[in-house]
Amino acid sequence: MSLRSRFTLSFTVAGVLVAAFVGVLNYRAASEHVVAQANRTLWLVTTAMAHEQSTHQALSDADTRGQALAPAPDRLGTVGEAEQAIVQVVARDGTVTHLGGPDVALPVSDSVRALAASGVPGQGEETTEIVVDGDVYCQRIVALGRDRGALQAAIPIGPTRDGLNSMAKQIAGGALAVVLAAAIAGWLLARCITRRLVRLAAAAEEVSGDCHVAWEVSVDGRDEVGRLAASFNRMIGRLAAAREAQERLVQDAAHELRTPLTSLSTNAGVLRRVGELSPHARERLLDDVEGETRELSHLVDELVELALSRDRDEAEESVELASVAHRAARRVYRRAGRLVHIDADDSVVHGRRHGLERAVGNLLGNAAKFDSDAAEPITVHIRKGTITVSDRGPGIAAADAARVFDRFYRADTARGLPGSGLGLAIVRDVAETHGGTVFAGTRPGGGAAVGFTVSSSRLLPGGAPDSAEPLDERL
Incomplete structure (x- = not known):
């Protein structure tokens, strides 16, 4: 995988993680808000209806004793119409009396009957979800006490769930759009970042294939890549200079070595007729051979020293x-x-x-x-x-x-x-x-x-x- 692909994939993964994190947080926050709102509505409904039932009971008792009390305001209709709440009273014997809201019979469980039969006033169950005729409701049960049974209230949350599902789809769509945008931005940014590196790689490949190629990479910016390009240009320059110096050294060395080698070759030919030479001529020939050999040895030593003078470790x-x-x-x-x-x-x-x-x-x-x-x-x-x-x-x-x-x-x-x-x-x-x-x-x-x-x-x-x-x- 190329560096550009890695950069693009990294940006895409980062976009996925960020979009998923933000989407989950938004959905959870909305869901918790909806549930809290439903619980608060149920609490208001059950509290208001319990107060209504207590007021009606007080009026009944007052009529029995001949007392006159002012009637409490009718909040049932307002709360029921506003929230579409279903409210019913469950008597001690399990008889259900519908008090308000849509005409839907809420199921009466054993726990509801037990609470209606023996619950103290204000005692209730936690808010729960129930399914009635395929619709989802959120209900709360509160005991009325004094043999008045229990109050059972529920509100439909199906539309709310549908809204949450629709919001989840919107969040998913938005997350997908964010991921695509991150991928495109990542590709563009990776292309911008790696463009100079690609030029450097091409130059290095070209030089490695043919060391005689003169190549210079344009230096853009002062960041790490720009410094790398400048260092690369300096390195190529030094390589070219070293190559030129090496070729010049080889040519000069070949020229200088040719003279003593030619002399030694000539003397070697003369040595084949050494028996024909006078003692003085033989002595001069041997001195010449020794001198040329010393010069050649000295020249080789100097060449080695010169070749290693810069690179000596x-x-x-x-x-x-x-x-x-x-x-x-x-x-x-x-x-x-x-x-x-x-x-x-x-x-x-x-x-x-x-x-x-x-x-x-x-x-x-x-x-x-x-x-x-x-x-x-x-x-x-x-x-x-x-x-x-x-x-x-x-x-x-x-x-x-x-x-x-x-x-x-x-x-x-x-x-x-x-x-x-x-x-x-x-x-x-x-x-x-x-x-x-x-x-x-x-x-x-x-x-x-x-x-x-x-x-x-x-x-x-x-x-x-x-x-x-x-x-x-x-x-």
Whole structure:
């Protein structure tokens, strides 16, 4: 079942429940009101008629003694005509005397006879329903006392029941109309809610079928669906950029791998005639093979590092940039024998220790490769999340400064030197991962100054204060 169908069904069920609840409440309220009105009418009728019977009895007694009493008003006719009440008196012996209302003989049960024979004045039964000749009546019985029997009164409630039934049908019809309206409104509202989700689903299906498809979903509103659409567009953009970068990496890698592989293939062909070569030529051939193998191994390592630099599953932590520079400097000293002068404040950032150390190490290795003056140390300058590595090499031309961080790019001055052209590209990826940028330029006095920054939002409180004393140390 689709989400739109679920929404429609939910609104319909809610409409059914509300309509049923309101309809039942209305019907019960009307029914209780009718029953209460009938009971009140019967109570008024029996009370009035009991008073009439007491008044007639008093008049009879007064006539017997020769007294004159004013007759009570005739309320029987008024009450009987107004309510169509059937009133009769049941004597002690069960004889019935019709007093008013339609000429209908009410059934006299044993309980009525017992109440007429021995009931005290005012004693009566609860209101009950009886059926006479197919018609439904509501009756009440009250004992008159003093051997006068009991008063039995009833009013027809069949028309009232018919009215209640008609009202129930009207309520059911109204409930059905409410349910239909709820279903239609639910469908329209569900269509409005899910329209953007349907577009998102279509876009996701299209992209999953062909990752080269460029798709952008229109963003409507600032609610959850609008935020989802905006996030989806950002995700598609990042996927497209990642796909483009991946294809570019593969193409560049294929181009760079072709050279050492071609050289190794040529040398392998020469090795087939190794017996014809002079000892000096064999030595040069073996040195060439070893060098190409090292370059190829280094290139593969750099490619793996570059591919994993953004996706490395490394937890972020508090990293002191000075300690990162020290570890990278020690490694460069072990490998190249170059001294490193570190001038650092106490900048502490929230980032990935391994990535930052790799970036600083690549900068130092790059400086050691181009700076042939081993007598002077390479300088690392760290201030407020900015790391700058300076050397005294040939420097970087203005035309090359904007491209030295591209993958496999090598300036004219670096083409004869070993390297893969990926070291600075890894530095750029690390910087971007930490919200920073990279830069390259000329060092005052000659040489190059290359480095990267870390986003100021990643600087931890207390890191790189203005009054911090720099750490000046030589490794």
